[in-house]
Amino acid sequence: MHRVKAAELVSSRELMVNLTLRELRGKYKRSVLGWTWSLLNPLASMVIFTIVFSFFLKVKPPVGDPSGLHNFAFFLLCGMLPWNFLNNGMMGGMSALIGNANLIKKVYFPREILVSAVVAAFDVSFLIEMGVLAAALLVAGNFMIPWIPVALFIIAVLTMFVLGIALVVSVLNVYFRDVQHLVGILMMLWFYGTPIVYPITYVPKEWKGLPLRHIYTFNPMVRFAETMRDALYDLRIPSWNDTLFLVVVSVATLALGMWVFSKLEGRLAEEL
Template sequence: MNLSSAFRLSPAQAMPAAYTHLRNLVAYRELIYYLVVRDLRARYKNSVLGFLWSLLNPLALMLVFTTVFTIMRPGHNIQNYPIYVLCGLLPWNYFAAGLLGSTNSIVAGAGLIKKVYFPREALPIAAVLSQLVNFLLAFVVLFVALVVFQSPWSAWLWLLPLVILMQTCFILGLSFILATINVFYRDVMMIIDVVILAWFFLTPVFYPISAVPATVNLLGFTLPLHRLMYVLNPMASLINAYRDILYWGYRTDLDFLVRTLITSLVILIFGYWFFQRYS
């Protein structure tokens, strides 16, 4: 089936009952676990430091950004900048690595697909979950930084799993879409590299949103740039939530939680439907 002909299928033909698909995934949970472990072992195979790289990578990037923006080019006077940048850098690394790994998961797993039957969605799911493991391990760096800089622990820390879950749903939704398109058009991987780089600079990962003009005039219209960044860029909203909880120490706005949760679920459901339509 090619990409154009797939759009002629009805949603009823393309996606059976969600319960059936979820039941299949649960039945193959051991396979997903195996794929996650295999991916982690392959990533750190023949590596002297092994899983320590999941800690050293964000630590090194944090030191680079701290050196550049607080020593070489001070300006925004952000207190405890290492914590500030880690609150943006860790979620971003999870997003970028999860998206890149899952986009190529179906193509890379073609050999396994030909040998044995299993739910194809297990491949992008496993790719994202393996990056989730690295993401959770990297939190050690952030928590150590909180202790070193004597930053108070937030009473709203219990909201952190919800934010991580919302981000995971968002990544999975995009992964299903991109992994599907990548089967038909291998240019997707090259395009994603460029898009993620541009997306990184359009997201307040290492800079405060106050560094961006609050409004911008375009063709005679005044656009609320700050609001558009959060509404049109889910990663900006998610990173803001991480900072609210871990850096500022207060509860992120309820309307944000509801809006971001709905957005993440819509993208996840659409992405899964899109994936099943071409399976």
């Protein structure tokens, strides 16, 4: 069964490419600024959060070790861009099946490809945004070129994690339309429960006898943000513990996502 599914996915790779290109072309169709929005949106978020958290709430980023970089905007973007990819990939993937209901009803093909194409399209945007961030870091004197392979590895692992979650929420959303509203609320809680706009050092080490900061690190997005900051902000290799944790969690999440999807995809055409 698994070999048949794998063969179907491999034979549908051309369809996957075409659907991804369709997503990319349609993303900013009839927009005056077009792909510029993929840069303006994170920049606008950066400006807003920098003003609120850095100037008003006086949140101070750590000094890069050993880079010596001390800049809230760069600290924020190193965590914000991976988070935006997670959020966009999940929310976009969640509507992938419903948005292609007619296609699903007319012809058979591996349904996972619809979700994968959406995530892949957001991955392209994510890579462009990270490229702009890398260029800005270089201009600021943070020579992070040797750490680009590390950042690309983190992005690859994050893509597996995002795709796994997107597969689950996309198929659940077909059967239970309340999922999209619930996910929106959960994403808001997840965002502020992750040290994106504040350093993890702001989280108390202990709270009522509980090792709160240690518990925090079981949130995969904490480690994704921290490892990306290790590579691009601090200019150092992320810890092996963090890296191994992320690889294991991401592979497990992708496997779980594919399993849940395979169990529920049988009645998609009828439910849509």
